Amino acid sequence: MxxxxxxxxxxxxxxxxxxxxxxxxxxxxxxxxxxxxxxxxxxxxxxxxxxxxxxxxxxxxxxxxxxxxRSALHHRVVASDDTVKYLLRLADGQIIETVGIPSAKRLTVCVSSQVGCPMACDFCATGKGGFVRNLGIHEIVDQVLTVQEDFGQRVSHIVFMGMGEPLLNSANAVAAIRCLNQDVGIGQRAMTLSTVGVPGRIRALAAEQLQVTLAVSLHASNQTQRLQLIPSAGAYPLSVLLDECREYVQLTGRRVTFEYILLAGLNDQPANAAELAQHLRGFQSHVNLIPYNPIDEADYQRPSEASIRAFVAELEARRIAVTVRYSRGLEENAACGQLRASRRPS
Incomplete structure (x- = not known):
């Protein structure tokens, strides 16, 4: 031996x-x-x-x-809709959040790509906590295995929508996608990578020729408004971001999903919808509208159902494909924009 x-x-x-x-x-x-x-x-x-x-x-x-x-389970909480939030303790004692989202025909995992997030989006709990470090490939893959083992069923879908900006950790995020596909056995077409946009990184992602869905977080219909919500937008104007997204479509042949968090009285007006539609004319795309999920650190409000319907109607009238996505796990702070790893290492 x-x-x-x-x-x-x-x-x-x-x-x-x-x-x-x-x-x-x-x-x-x-x-x-x-x-x-x-x-x-x-x-x-x-x-x-x-x-x-x-x-x-x-x-x-x-x-x-x-x-x-493998990481250690630090805390686990189940929401009334059966969504499960996991706080995982990494080898260096840092805590990250992962969410398991079950439905009748699928089990989705919302994975984190960083400890914290440097993008500092004003409506997001993760960004309020600052940035610590990138996650390694094993730390990303482990999140999926943890959820799979806890639920006792195979994970069918993965969304990179947890803590962090995946394209600021693109090498490890891409390697983790390939591992989850080739080694764990989850199809790339069942994976979504969400980004607020990092200059040049969407173009670089296109070169990887992955089959994942790219979801770009716009959250505003013009540069002034976007800069208010996303500080990094100063280095990456909306027009430049959209140009790079068009290039992504040309290089990959895959449509882009645009995510748009609706904030009452700020970006949820029909005029905002019309402006957004103008940007997306002729674009191979789909819009996911996400009614704001409240956090303690921000004063934004969730829009009314009437405002949501009016926004949708304006987009549909202009032939923009749109879906309203109501986040799961809201009351346990497991919904989109609420992840903060609030329970620190003991």
């Missing part, structure tokens, strides 16, 4: 079958152990090498301190 010491800082989760096979060979184990390790990591929920009972006991004991890459 090999007696090599474990290599530091090597989370196994997020590694491909080939990489895991090379790793076990480097530890003096036969090639077939790589496939066993792969199966136990991605499909049998192993949280440590000691869990992998097909491995020799002596080897498991010698390697029990190898970093598999």
């Amino acid at each position: 090999a007696t090599h010491q474990p290599r530091a800082a090597l989370p196994l989760l997020g590694q491909s079958l080939e990489a895991l096979t090379e790793w076990v060979q480097a530890q003096g184990q036969p090639t077939y152990r790589g496939k066993q390790l792969y199966q136990w990591l991605y499909h049998q929920g192993a949280r440590s090498l000691s869990d992998i009972t097909v491995f020799p006991k002596a080897w498991r004991q010698a390697w029990e301190h190898v970093d598999v890459g």
Whole structure:
């Protein structure tokens, strides 16, 4: 039996079958152990090498301190609509939030891509808490496995709409998407990546030729209003963002979803809808309207149903595809814009 010491800082989760096979060979184990390790990591929920009972006991004991890459459950809360919010404690003690959203035919996971968020959107709880660091590939993949194991059913859909700006952690976000697709077995077309926009990153994402849905958070119908809500819009004017989105459609052949949070008395008027429609004329796109989900740190209000209907009618009259998305988990602060990792490490 090999007696090599474990290599530091090597989370196994997020590694491909080939990489895991090379790793076990480097530890003096036969090639077939790589496939066993792969199966136990991605499909049998192993949280440590000691869990992998097909491995020799002596080897498991010698390697029990190898970093598999799984997080610890810090807190779990279930909303009345069966949405589950998880606070996960990472290896360095930081806390992130993940949300499991069940429905009759699917199980969706809302994953975080960063600890905190540097974009500081004025209506978002995550942005109010500041930015700490990017998540690693294993920390993103772990969120999906955690929800899958807790619900006891396969995850069918993934949305990168949790804490953080995915395109500021694009290398790890893209690698996690590929891992979740190839290793966990979730189709890319069932994944959505949401961004407020980072200059040049949408173009770079197009070059990856993924099959995911790109969701761009506009939240305003003009640059002045958008700058009020999203400070980063100063470096990325609305017109430039939309030009890059058009380029994305041309390069990928996939439509863009535009997300628009409706804030009462601010951006929910028919005139805003008309202005938004003008921007999207001739665009292969879809608009998701999201009635504002309240947070303690901001004074914005949720629009009335009448205002929502009027906004929708204005877009539809101008032949813009639109859906109203009512967020789940609202009363447990698990809805869009409410994630804040409020329970700190103990």
